[in-house]
Amino acid sequence: MNQVVTHNSRLWRRNHDGTGLVFTHRQGKAKFLHLNAPGIEIFTDCQGDLSKNNIVKKWSGALQIDERFVREFLRQLQEQQAVTIGELCLDHLPPNWENENQQTTDILLIVPPNPFASREEIPLPLGVLMLASALKQVGFSVALFDMFLHNLDPIEIVKAVKKYKPSIIGISVITASAPSAYQVIKCLKTIDFAGLLIVGGIHATHCPTEVLQQGANVVVRGEGTYALCQLARLYFDNRAWDTSFLQSIPNIHYWHGDKIQKSLKAVNTSISSADDLPQPDRNIIDINNYPQKGAIISTFGCNRRCRFCTARNHPLSSYLARKPDRIIAELHEMERLGICVGNFVDDSFLLDHQRVETLCRMILQTNLNMAFACQAKVDDACKNPSTLKKMVEAGFSAIEFGVESGNQAVLRWTRKGITLEQAARAVDAAHNAGFQRISCGMIIGYPIDTRETIEDTIQFAIHLLSRGAHNIPLAICTPFPGSDIANNADTYGIKIVCRDWSRYNFREAVMDTPMLTHREIEQLYLDGLYRIHCASVRKGG
Ligand code: SF4
Structure with missing residues (x-):
């Protein structure tokens, strides 16, 4: 059927x-x-x-x-199996929801739905698992509700709040999930939730005032483990709104009376090494419910400043690498949990080849029985092709490059610092090293894109397929809050036509550019998708 x-x-x-x-x-x-x-x-x-x-x-x-x-x-x-509705899941609530013995919790962490990911792509909320870990280390009990995974309505979150009786609720928000997060906040207001409502994540980082006006008490910007633990201590110590204490917590915005205040410290100096950050607590969730359960991070931050990306303005944007033995220990724990593919989601995994080679050596020495995937920049990948070979020997089988455009002038404009020639060489190097899955992400609809440059991108995507790439995820350039494009819309001559954040999903155009309307960009996108799809089918992909 x-x-x-x-x-x-x-x-x-x-x-x-x-x-x-x-x-x-x-x-x-x-x-x-x-x-x-x-x-x-x-x-x-x-x-x-x-x-x-x-x-x-x-x-x-x-x-x-x-x-x-x-x-x-x-x-x-x-x-009756009359239909299977793609993302309709009948398990509205997490498995332990009806457990009457469920204890109350100090802190409830919520991940609102991410409308642009399909069920197969539901990401493991790695950052939230790190927050849970940090909070537990300092003695708080924590529960996590992933609304996307369990297909939870805001109304069901309200039921959960009544049951778990948390004193603090923390919500992690990306731009596309902001409308769902605001619905949750609205529902919490209807039951007069009297605790502390803290919101963090990339959208809150770049739109703190909007998030506070939607009803949050505090916004934590950037990396949030330290700030969240400090806020929890303050709250549970009954120190009321001790403003001098709040001022000392880095990178928070909060209500003080009817005014929004921000803390004095804009930079979190408590984190000087990547190993200061806790390992994600994967035991707080049923990891097997996640289709992408193998996410792991070995480095933080990015050394680039791409115009379309929000990582450039992230408060913890400097590059920090974790010690290889800590990563190996985490991989062993993942293996014990039954995870057989470790997916390194770092922005800069291959920046330091020596680090990667050490990691590969240790993987082989410790007999980890896992496969691995990672993201990498094309110039990092073609610096030293022998590193790619060592990665394959250690079990790496998939690699994802951000190629971004197939037109050299547009690529230069993005400030990514890569060339088309490097992109082609990186695909060759990964192919020759034996990677079984090579993805090359491309974007169209930049402020300087024209029909001709977009055509170059589609042609280059098809060319990369012929060179050995297996998959070309295509996206529409989106002016996310905090990106250089959004911050300088007038300079780039773009007109943002939509502020419905749920449509900031890489497949709907939300801006007119000097050369193209958003409708034209969407048509070119669909046309590009279709042609890449056909080329991939012809190739047998
Ligand atoms: S797109 Fe990638 S390389 Fe560019 S700033 Fe963002 S994370 Fe860094």
């Missing part, structure tokens, strides 16, 4: 027999899907957005019935 296995799709066709064909794309991966008749009905009713919340909202509104009946109907449809 054909089943519904997508959401947020745009292009579709209804067949005479009621079935349909949908073209869907997500983070550069294109798929053509056949939907059965019930599937296509739901798809059209819900305008391509098959998230559970959207279906329930649309149907209960149209039929003027209680949302509970719609939920029940959907549940039965799924039970």
